[in-house]
Amino acid sequence: MPVPAKVEAGTGQWVVQQGLTISVSGPDDPRVRSAAQRFVDHLSLQTGIPLRYLTAQPDKATIAISCDRPGEKVQKLGEDESYKLDVTATGAKLSAPTALGVIHGLQTLLQLVAPSSQGFAAPAVHIEDTPRFPWRGLLLDSCRHWMPIEVVKRTLDGMEAVKMNVLHFHLSENQGFRVESKKFPKLQEMGSGGHYYTQDQIKELIAYARDRGIRVIPEFDMPGHTTAWFVGYPELASAPGPYEIETKWGVFDPAMDPTKESTYKFLDKFIKEMTGLFPDEFFHLGGDEVNGKQWDANSEIQSFMKSHNMKTNEELQTYFTQRVVKIILKYKKTPVGWDEVLTPDVPKEVVVHSWRGPESEAKAVQQGNRALLSNGYYLDLAESAEEHYLNDPLGGDAAKLSPEQQKMILGGEACMWSEMVSAENVDSRIWPRAAAIAERLWSPAEVRDVDSMYARMEVESQRLETLGLTHHSALHAMKERLAPNHFEALRTFGSTVEPVKKYSRSGTHKYTTDAPLNRLPDAVPPESIEARKFSRLVDRIVAGNTSDDDIALARDTMIDWKLNHDRLSPAFQSSLLAEDAAVSQNLSTAATIGLQALDMLGSHASVPTGWANQQTAQLELMKKGQSELLLMVVAPIQKLVQAVGK
């Protein structure tokens, strides 16, 4: 995962054995050797076989790696990432134009290894692979919740595993300014609460990412989302200070003053410093969600607008954007901005990053700008992998573009906004769902089988945990913390629920930057794989396309749920879980109804009049979000009940 562009199955398999050797031929690109070393370490983790990095001549090596030419000094958009991989009974040959293909091909080889009748083995296969889109990104928001450097590193490990190649690092926000500036040290000193990356750490992360075939682009969101800048530098704002670091969530009034030359002088120096720190060609200027209230209230800004014949705040923002774009271009970088920057006269160099809807993508291209899709890839909204997976950068309006225009759509980015995640559970919000997005952006467009994706995603999810991601283990520990003496029952209950979707959590408890994220909605994955499997099972039963095993499994599962509330009830004495008791009770009730339905379906006995409608109505109430949880197994139980009614 992602599925390669071309796969031909061979016969036989290569069995992983101690003493395996590796050859590396081609130009001296340290990333190749480093990837090979990592391959050995990961293979050891994936098999439990102690392996060392042993070299051999290409004709004798178990894994023969060759690479044609050195890569670009700074990894470039569109740089060749292709590779060819041949697995035979004796080992594997991997060839690629650059180190990037080697990095990707080794991950493919690792994914092929599985337990077999001869030990851990990879099936014989011939693969020719290359990505569909050159920009396959993940946005990490280290501002709203601080993400320590270890979190960023393991996120990069996960990205490498699924062939993502851009870390979009969201580094400034109302709630925090997260990178050291030597020119303007009050940015981090007063705007970060002590949580920021030093320039040395940024360099370390960039090197770490480069080693894994990943570009790092910084985002400094402006002119809005800038409260944390103003704590140290209130003179940048459109209203007098003093300012404090924002602790709440939402869209706020503070915005830079686009009318003062001093703003651009500051930004020129700042962008000069940051374009020096971040070597990537692209530089993200943000540009989203300016509510304009500070501008409306500032008489000097109002007279500036009049004198410049600007009628709307959008025009004022366009003026600001054009000034900032010029600065970015002056420092030889290509600007990227959220889709608010897409106005008729936005410079053609700007890459438009679509977050509000897919339309702006096509519109940008038609205007001559390149574009990126993030709408539909927001990991923070707790939506299903399926929804993300079927969301295509060349779908919607973009499908109607000419092939030449479609090439201007560079790809997309999964977004991990961090209002409702902490460093503790962020892995569980990114993984494994980001792998589905990675496949959408890498694999051919026609790879769209959802069941196949889920089956492969489950295996990849385990592999990611083996490589050091904590999406499973952290949630396990969080549930143990909630119910030290009733963990198994909480696990059962937790497997049937999901957190409420989109932005609906923020309306319930009072969430701020400092609020604990330690309750059940934080400790369950955004998507319940168990509920999905149960739903599939019910689909088969209802369709009559079923077996005795299916029926037995459905029955056992629902018996377990029915009994679970009594098992779990002592844990609801804890104030952290108390609010979830009603949902747990609903699970038992729903399971009881489901068991009745299953019995009726099996016995073909007469069903009391109105029974199905009555139960359906009762179940309908249980589908509503409650205590920030959705009980995901109600809908399939409703299907069982409705099948009885037919």
Add this chain to the structure above:
Amino acid sequence: MPVPAKVEAGTGQWVVQQGLTISVSGPDDPRVRSAAQRFVDHLSLQTGIPLRYLTAQPDKATIAISCDRPGEKVQKLGEDESYKLDVTATGAKLSAPTALGVIHGLQTLLQLVAPSSQGFAAPAVHIEDTPRFPWRGLLLDSCRHWMPIEVVKRTLDGMEAVKMNVLHFHLSENQGFRVESKKFPKLQEMGSGGHYYTQDQIKELIAYARDRGIRVIPEFDMPGHTTAWFVGYPELASAPGPYEIETKWGVFDPAMDPTKESTYKFLDKFIKEMTGLFPDEFFHLGGDEVNGKQWDANSEIQSFMKSHNMKTNEELQTYFTQRVVKIILKYKKTPVGWDEVLTPDVPKEVVVHSWRGPESEAKAVQQGNRALLSNGYYLDLAESAEEHYLNDPLGGDAAKLSPEQQKMILGGEACMWSEMVSAENVDSRIWPRAAAIAERLWSPAEVRDVDSMYARMEVESQRLETLGLTHHSALHAMKERLAPNHFEALRTFGSTVEPVKKYSRSGTHKYTTDAPLNRLPDAVPPESIEARKFSRLVDRIVAGNTSDDDIALARDTMIDWKLNHDRLSPAFQSSLLAEDAAVSQNLSTAATIGLQALDMLGSHASVPTGWANQQTAQLELMKKGQSELLLMVVAPIQKLVQAVGK
């Protein structure tokens, strides 16, 4: 855990809340501030509440810490480790003579925190606590399997959590020499296969340990267990080389030549270097398991023995030990040796470390030597926490010593020998069972309730995982690796088995230093808590001291086991699991018999003649170790069957 010396329950509880403050008063010991900082971090991990280290005046602080005097520059044996802790509704007061008591008291406070109806809270309590024994150690063998520095660090974290205070670092062996010597660099260069701690890393670990109230004592085992020394320095051996690093397990012939003055010259320089590196007062010289074969075969050694009137190899080893002891004393250290060093004329300074049996402890004391117990605390033998827990340093012969003599028994050490553990699963061999040993060595002798110990150990086990130990998560990942598509069924099966005990694993597969430890016996804990709980359940049922819930739980559990083999059987196609199929089949068969017995017990129906005896005999066969596994639930099922027979 360990249970404090004196506990008085109060009324009410202290609720953990954001903004909690800490005061530290007393002398400037950096360990106090560092422990307080760690306390805040751990409390945050244990509750999910974001906390920062905020200070306040002692009368206003939530947690007021005071400490009377600075600790010793090098932590000393017997240094005061006591503390007093008062928890009230508003917070806690912790006072201690030295930083050591502060470190311990903060761990006690962390252990008191649990979910409550008001959030995470600690009950009001007054505690006065001090350890029973001054030496509460854990031996870590980094030689037979290499333990990276991260493993050592998290082991130290776990030791701090349960108030252990000595890391006994086993650093040289036939299979590897693990510390950098600058005087004799061929020791690590030729004797380690590249896996050794640099002197800087050793210093880092010693500082890390000191910060957690833990002394570090090195062991350089001699004159046997020394093959790895001889790879670089064959002239030390009693037979000509060349030597290679040993890869097999057992007792081997190579031993130092005790008759050459050059041996002692080498050891003088070496011990001088190492006593400089390790600041602790004690220095472990090993001294165990010399088979004497090289000495017997060496004519020069034989004539040396004749000329010195030595009749046995033991006498020769005593001569060697006395020479080495003199060197150690010259460098102002106190020698420790395994119980083989206990000969009638061993110097009184030597601390005798009992591993073969508890008798040598009492014998040592009677001879005027101090002693330590490790017999009965070998974590590598996969025995139950109960067995370790009930093993007392003042039990057996030691119980008959006078109170003055008993004071010469310093305590004990849990031993993690590493033939059959790797860095991947070593946590699961140490934890949580070492916590039971820690309690034996800290708490009053009369604290011996096994059920209470298990209940507390389970909670502490979860806390240890939260603090970064991987005893649970690593085994989870290993089972996923074995059966990516049948994890739940493997988990169920795995929860009913234990690895075979003592040294019986080594006789089956060919185990060497490099053999993969990636099969089921490696991926299950040494002790099955599930089997223990089931056994307790059956005890209640058989005794008639039971409830309907108990009967239902026993039935559900056995139904699950009965069905499990069919669920798991596809996974046995993997060669890594194939050998376990018969044991899994036995689980299903045993559960089927158990269900029949439960039915018969409930129905009071007549039982076919001979049924119980027949089933008992069939079950008896299943109790034998098979594929290095023991099916632990057979014995309680036998009890059910026998109850039917009565």
